[in-house]
Amino acid sequence: MSLVLDLLIYAVAWTHVLLSPYTKVEESFNLHAIHDLLLFGGRPDALQKFDHKVFPGAIPRSFVGSIIVAWLSNYIARLANDLSLINSKFDLQIVTLCLLRRAVARRFGRLTSLLFTLITVSQVQVPFWMGRTLPNMLALPFVNIALCLLLDRGSRAGRTSITCASWAVALLTFAAVVIRMEIAGLLGLFAIQLLSDGTLSITRLVKVGIVSGLVSIGLTVSIDSYFWGQWPLWPEFSSIYFNVYEGKSAEWGVSPFWTYFSTFLPRLLMVTLVFIPFGFARNARIRSLVQPAIGFVFLMSFLGHKEWRFVVYVVPILNIAAAHGAQSFIRQRKGSLLGLLAFLVVVGALALNTTATVLFTRASMANYPGGHALARLNERYKKTPHVHVHIANLAAQSGASLFLHTHAPPYRSRLGILPPFAAAARPWIYNKTENLTPADIAYNSPFTHVIAENRDALPPGRWQVVDVIDGFRGLRVRTDVLRLVSEKGLEGLWRVLEVEKDNKLWIFERRGE
Numbered sequence: 385m386s387l388v389l390d391l392l393i394y395a396v397a398w399t400h401v402l403l404s405p406y407t408k409v410e411e412s413f414n415l416h417a418i419h420d421l422l423l424f425g426g427r428p429d430a431l432q433k434f435d436h437k438v439f440p441g442a443i444p445r446s447f448v449g450s451i452i453v454a455w456l457s458n459y460i461a462r463l464a465n466d467l468s469l470i471n472s473k474f475d476l477q478i479v480t481l482c483l484l485r486r487a488v489a490r491r492f493g494r495l496t497s498l499l500f501t502l503i504t505v506s507q508v509q510v511p512f513w514m515g516r517t518l519p520n521m522l523a524l525p526f527v528n529i530a531l532c533l534l535l536d537r538g539s540r541a542g543r544t545s546i547t548c549a550s551w552a553v554a555l556l557t558f559a560a561v562v563i564r565m566e567i568a569g570l571l572g573l574f575a576i577q578l579l580s581d582g583t584l585s586i587t588r589l590v591k592v593g594i595v596s597g598l599v600s601i602g603l604t605v606s607i608d609s610y611f612w613g614q615w616p617l618w619p620e621f622s623s624i625y626f627n628v629y630e631g632k633s634a635e636w637g638v639s640p641f642w643t644y645f646s647t648f649l650p651r652l653l654m655v656t657l658v659f660i661p662f663g664f665a666r667n668a669r670i671r672s673l674v675q676p677a678i679g680f681v682f683l684m685s686f687l688g689h690k691e692w693r694f695v696v697y698v699v700p701i702l703n704i705a706a707a708h709g710a711q712s713f714i715r716q717r718k719g720s721l722l723g724l725l726a727f728l729v730v731v732g733a734l735a736l737n738t739t740a741t742v743l744f745t746r747a748s749m750a751n752y753p754g755g756h757a758l759a760r761l762n763e764r765y766k767k768t769p770h771v772h773v774h775i776a777n778l779a780a781q782s783g784a785s786l787f788l789h790t791h792a793p794p795y796r797s798r799l800g801i802l803p804p805f806a807a808a809a810r811p812w813i814y815n816k817t818e819n820l821t822p823a824d825i826a827y828n829s830p831f832t833h834v835i836a837e838n839r840d841a842l843p844p845g846r847w848q849v850v851d852v853i854d855g856f857r858g859l860r861v862r863t864d865v866l867r868l869v870s871e872k873g874l875e876g877l878w879r880v881l882e883v884e885k886d887n888k889l890w891i892f893e894r895r896g897e
């Protein structure tokens with residue numbers, strides 16, 4: 385049973401990655417850092433070739449998470465001798481969820497653990513993003529393990545042991561200092577909780593905080609100063625300085641105060657959030673987890689710029705509460721008509737989540753036209769000895785990552801990354817130079833191919849469209865439900881909600897002059 389649940393988490397998460405294997409711009413720093421670490425290695429002379437030197441972002445990010453993933457991927461890739469777009473951080477992520485599931489089982493019983501698993505996999509955001517190199521998702525495993533430590537206790541009645549609590553504090557400190565500074569808010573609230581219920585003394589807390597803080601700062605400063613070539617550099621600190629102190633994050637857009645509660649949490653937790661209050665009301669242990677989580681979301685609400693990923697760490701906590709709530713809901717009225725009803729409500733909520741997730745997944749599969757465009761270009765011209773392709777901004781931001789530069793160096797035979805036959809003679813060039821005018825591209829350029837953002841980007845005399853890539857435009861609800869069903873039977877129901885697509889990218893080929 386236990387193994388089945390772990391496998392379920394595994395299978396759902398992999399399905400999401402396999403269905404949408406490409407990545408977006410927010411994930412690209414870590415993805416490219418992993419790419420560069422894997423293929424160039426970390427020696428000083430290799431650093432100049434790294435993507436972050438060629439295209440530095442607005443603010444430096446830490447390499448530490450990427451190094452962990454690259455290191456793990458390196459071994460896995462060597463084993464498989466085959467590098468795919470999927471990386472092993474993903475496995476780490478799944479493992480922490482499985483650990484958490486076990487901790488829930490030990491603490492709250494099998495039924496709660498079963499419900500926790502079902503709730504988690506029925507939702508969209510966490511399973512979908514788990515396999516992706518978003519910094520927040522690199523931080524999530526650390527938060528999950530900390531949560532396990534806080535949950536897991538030998539006996540049901542005893543409190544968290546001092547050792548477990550100290551490790552939890554140390555892990556949260558590490559995650560905050562190195563990967564995502566906002567976790568400091570969660571850490572602070574959990575620390576208050578641990579102090580007030582007497583698990584940790586103030587001296588112990590301060591000691592653990594200072595030691596783990598200094599170790600983490602030492603780690604990130606030494607590693608990131610090296611990779612970014614600036615001394616001293618503490619990426620998360622400069623990010624907070626830039627975004628919060630200088631108020632730059634507001635430039636990314638400001639949302640109303642309650643957005644996390646009114647929009648993002650419902651989107652993350654979906655229908656099953658209705659069970660959270662039941663879990664909260666019935667169990668003191670759940671309250672001790674949920675209070676800091678909600679407090680954290682409240683604190684984060686004071687920042688103008690809001691994104692779901694800034695508060696994603698509370699999802700497992702709130703799912704535990706929801707699972708416990710649903711469990712008590714079913715248990716209490718077992719055997720009666722009301723009990724059957726309660727059971728149906730839980731099943732119905734899970735079914736609603738799953739339906740929405742399937743729809744979202746269909747939409748998001750259409751959301752990476754850049755990845756599809758580059759994959760098609762690679763396939764179409766795989767026998768062509770030399771291609772110099774210009775990749776437009778939209779394509780670069782919607783999936784055209786360095787992992788798709790299959791016909792150009794770097795290669796590493798040790799990882800099974802070899803030049804394709806045609807490219808061996810003269811490597812292709814994937815050129816992402818920004819701000820070129822159409823005339824630059826059409827006439828004064830070395831390009832043989834262009835992935836462009838519109839049909840008329842290039843003069844038809846010299847350039848010919850060879851392929852068009854569609855992408856997501858919107859969802860449309862079909863009103864002719866009866867006709868659909870009468871035509872297609874039950875499959876018609878599936879089509880009631882239609883993913884509408886638009887032409888997004890055009891692949892051009894230069895004609896002989």
Ligand SMILES: *[C@@H]1O[C@H](CO)[C@@H](O)[C@H](O)[C@H]1NC(C)=O
Nearest residue numbers: 813815816817820828829830
């Ligand atoms: C990419 O294109 C730009 C603009 O034509 C050109 O200046 C640059 O040299 C190209 N890069 C490579 C690696 O050929």
